Amino acid sequence: MTEKRSRPTIADVARHAGVSTTTVSHTFSGKGVVAAATRERVRATAKSLGYRPDVVARGLRSNRLGVLALVLRPLETLDSSLPEGVDYFLRFAGSAALAAMDFGYGLMLVSDPTREESPAAALACDGFLITEPVTDDPLIEMLLGEGVPFLSVGKDPARAAYDNWIDTDTELMTDLVLRHLDDAGATRVALVAGTDPNSWNLGAEASYRAWAAVRGQDPMVVHRPETTGESGGRDAADELFDRSDPPDAVYCLTGRHAAGMLTRVRERGFDVPGDVQIVGGSDSEHTRSATPPITSVDLQPELLARVAVTQLVNRLDDLDRPVPPGKLHGRLIVRNSTRTP
Amino acid sequence: MTEKRSRPTIADVARHAGVSTTTVSHTFSGKGVVAAATRERVRATAKSLGYRPDVVARGLRSNRLGVLALVLRPLETLDSSLPEGVDYFLRFAGSAALAAMDFGYGLMLVSDPTREESPAAALACDGFLITEPVTDDPLIEMLLGEGVPFLSVGKDPARAAYDNWIDTDTELMTDLVLRHLDDAGATRVALVAGTDPNSWNLGAEASYRAWAAVRGQDPMVVHRPETTGESGGRDAADELFDRSDPPDAVYCLTGRHAAGMLTRVRERGFDVPGDVQIVGGSDSEHTRSATPPITSVDLQPELLARVAVTQLVNRLDDLDRPVPPGKLHGRLIVRNSTRTP
DNA sequence: GTACGGAACCAAATCGATTTGGGCAAGCGA
DNA sequence: TCGCTTGCCCAAATCGATTTGGTTCCGTAC
Numbered sequence: 183m184t185e186k187r188s189r190p191t192i193a194d195v196a197r198h199a200g201v202s203t204t205t206v207s208h209t210f211s212g213k214g215v216v217a218a219a220t221r222e223r224v225r226a227t228a229k230s231l232g233y234r235p236d237v238v239a240r241g242l243r244s245n246r247l248g249v250l251a252l253v254l255r256p257l258e259t260l261d262s263s264l265p266e267g268v269d270y271f272l273r274f275a276g277s278a279a280l281a282a283m284d285f286g287y288g289l290m291l292v293s294d295p296t297r298e299e300s301p302a303a304a305l306a307c308d309g310f311l312i313t314e315p316v317t318d319d320p321l322i323e324m325l326l327g328e329g330v331p332f333l334s335v336g337k338d339p340a341r342a343a344y345d346n347w348i349d350t351d352t353e354l355m356t357d358l359v360l361r362h363l364d365d366a367g368a369t370r371v372a373l374v375a376g377t378d379p380n381s382w383n384l385g386a387e388a389s390y391r392a393w394a395a396v397r398g399q400d401p402m403v404v405h406r407p408e409t410t411g412e413s414g415g416r417d418a419a420d421e422l423f424d425r426s427d428p429p430d431a432v433y434c435l436t437g438r439h440a441a442g443m444l445t446r447v448r449e450r451g452f453d454v455p456g457d458v459q460i461v462g463g464s465d466s467e468h469t470r471s472a473t474p475p476i477t478s479v480d481l482q483p484e485l486l487a488r489v490a491v492t493q494l495v496n497r498l499d500d501l502d503r504p505v506p507p508g509k510l511h512g513r514l515i516v517r518n519s520t521r522t523p
Numbered sequence: 524m525t526e527k528r529s530r531p532t533i534a535d536v537a538r539h540a541g542v543s544t545t546t547v548s549h550t551f552s553g554k555g556v557v558a559a560a561t562r563e564r565v566r567a568t569a570k571s572l573g574y575r576p577d578v579v580a581r582g583l584r585s586n587r588l589g590v591l592a593l594v595l596r597p598l599e600t601l602d603s604s605l606p607e608g609v610d611y612f613l614r615f616a617g618s619a620a621l622a623a624m625d626f627g628y629g630l631m632l633v634s635d636p637t638r639e640e641s642p643a644a645a646l647a648c649d650g651f652l653i654t655e656p657v658t659d660d661p662l663i664e665m666l667l668g669e670g671v672p673f674l675s676v677g678k679d680p681a682r683a684a685y686d687n688w689i690d691t692d693t694e695l696m697t698d699l700v701l702r703h704l705d706d707a708g709a710t711r712v713a714l715v716a717g718t719d720p721n722s723w724n725l726g727a728e729a730s731y732r733a734w735a736a737v738r739g740q741d742p743m744v745v746h747r748p749e750t751t752g753e754s755g756g757r758d759a760a761d762e763l764f765d766r767s768d769p770p771d772a773v774y775c776l777t778g779r780h781a782a783g784m785l786t787r788v789r790e791r792g793f794d795v796p797g798d799v800q801i802v803g804g805s806d807s808e809h810t811r812s813a814t815p816p817i818t819s820v821d822l823q824p825e826l827l828a829r830v831a832v833t834q835l836v837n838r839l840d841d842l843d844r845p846v847p848p849g850k851l852h853g854r855l856i857v858r859n860s861t862r863t864p
Numbered sequence: 865g866t867a868c869g870g871a872a873c874c875a876a877a878t879c880g881a882t883t884t885g886g887g888c889a890a891g892c893g894a
Numbered sequence: 895t896c897g898c899t900t901g902c903c904c905a906a907a908t909c910g911a912t913t914t915g916g917t918t919c920c921g922t923a924c
């Protein structure tokens with residue numbers, strides 16, 4: 183046999199330290215009873231050999247890999263265009279990766295593993311995080327079926343029988359936005375929603391319609407796919423302002439729609455916020471750096487991600503680590519696209 | 524023992540199909556010789572039992588997990604603030620995840636695994652992708668030492684002895700930008716760079732200095748940490764325009780610095796592009812939606828990610844799949860912050 | 865003197881696949 | 895008929911850890 187270039191195994195350490203593999207294992211896991219002197223000797227030889235436990239072998243035995251899967255639903259439509267809410271998802275993914283690391287887990291970005299062409303490794307994860315599941319989400323179906331732990335941020339709108347989801351309280355946020363516009367003097371508010379059938383779009387629209395009904399305003403709802411971005415927003419603007427009874431305020435659920443809306447509305451000669459007020463439902467670069475900057479909802483993806491990861495790993499490890507404090511619903515950031523009451 | 528809720532194994536399939544585990548394995552891997560009829564029978568029983576091969580067990584034997592690690596260097600400073608070039612990294616990560624999936628791999632987001640507190644799973648990856656390694660990057664040191672396949676996008680500036688990196692040709696891009704400004708009539712060009720010691724910052728600065736030397740202009744270079752974002756750009760503007768000999772053009776390597784620079788320069792009463800021209804080194808939402816929109820370099824993260832993933836998995840699988848065509852250096856997108864010559 | 869118990873350690877089974885090294889029977893040429 | 899190949903299949907070893915079910919060696923109690 184030629185020089186084997188492989189890493190030392192637990193058996194090598196055991197041999198060099200003159201103990202059994204069991205003792206080496208116990209030394210590192212802290213499970214059995216190992217004399218302090220032996221423990222030290224094992225530690226020392228392990229270090230001198232450059233031994234690192236093989237995660238895969240450990241995973242086989244213990245059935246845990248130390249990896250969380252993150253399914254960013256909207257990422258699956260990403261091709262060479264950007265997914266909606268760029269900010270939101272990177273901030274979520276980045277923060278989730280760091281939070282997972284804090285608990286000794288890795289974070290794997292996966293596309294829907296129910297699809298055939300999905301990599302096999304996607305299924306080897308200990309738990310799943312799903313942002314904005316869609317109606318009758320097949321992944322949730324599968325995870326429930328196989329008993330794999332998961333947590334969804336936002337609820338599968340069609341499913342009643344699960345409770346491991348984080349409520350971002352879309353309804354409350356919608357009310358907050360509508361009340362803000364109301365206070366600022368808007369009388370005819372329109373809604374521009376996306377087309378993904380998730381709780382974000384559906385919940386907001388339901389709240390809006392309820393609010394309009396109470397108020398006696400006939401609802402004005404326009405849908406544009408999330409992927410259309412700014413051009414979708416401009417487009418929606420044309421649809422709304424070609425009407426005989428155009429709105430005097432528009433709530434766009436995505437930041438990019440809001441930005442496109444703003445541009446087009448001003449092109450059509452309206453003053454913002456004088457003639458028309460605009461609010462974005464998901465704060466992003468688009469809303470922050472528009473002229474004027476757009477009032478919008480900061481969904482606090484970092485906080486959401488930390489909470490989600492903490493809850494999930496608590497379930498996995500059967501521990502009760504404290505969840506970061508804070509309200510999980512978004513916060514309204516008032517900017518110049520709406521009038522201060 | 525109570526009802527075991529575990530998934531069927533290869534042994535279960537073998538038993539039900541009346542064959543050995545070897546045959547089942549061969550059926551799925553296509554390695555041995557299995558009669559068509561037997562293959563079909565095995566396939567059928569496997570499907571009826573809901574069998575799915577266990578990736579971890581497979582990984583133990585074959586020493587391959589089907590997972591790529593992605594180290595986004597700047598992500599490690601992410602706290603509740605955004606990393607520089609939000610667009611760039613999400614577009615890169617998203618595109619890399621999809622490309623990896625196309626080849627049957629998963630993509631794991633990890634922080635530097637050389638750090639002690641890093642999750643063990645971070646090391647279980649088959650190969651590493653590192654964006655913008657820093658000078659004497661410890662991770663590259665470790666990967667070279669352990670013989671783990673990797674690919675870096677941008678080169679570790681201090682390391683001579685490795686060649687598995689993708690050249691984004693920072694020097695060529697810098698020249699292109701400087702030539703563009705030259706053509707547009709700029710006579711005194713300043714550079715605003717970040718502080719991460721990566722090839723992006725170092726290469727651009729070196730090119731800039733060489734160009735200034737040739738041209739006989741004394742170089743004006745200002746550094747601001749990437750994390751300072753727009754306020755760093757405003758800050759840099761003050762430093763540059765408080766000089767007795769202010770520039771008439773500024774090249775900011777990050778989009779956020781460029782956006783802050785633009786705002787501050789205009790606040791100080793200069794016309795852009797009339798008095799001062801501005802170019803951003805990394806196209807992002809900031810540069811696109813500024814007023815006026817900022818001329819900048821599109822680094823084509825989607826293409827870069829696809830190329831990087833393809834090359835890496837080609838090495839891992841010892842195959843020669845075609846790499847997506849296209850120049851890997853960025854493309855200059857001319858907008859209104861510079862004058863058309 | 866025997867029994868009991870705990871401390872320290874170990875050999876072997878185990879996790880679920882892949883891979884090695886055959887076995888057996890049919891087919892074929894000499 | 896013998897030898898050899900080829901097609902099809904299997905038992906057992908293997909990957910590197912964890913875990914089970916011990917054993918051995920004291921020390922103490924009765």
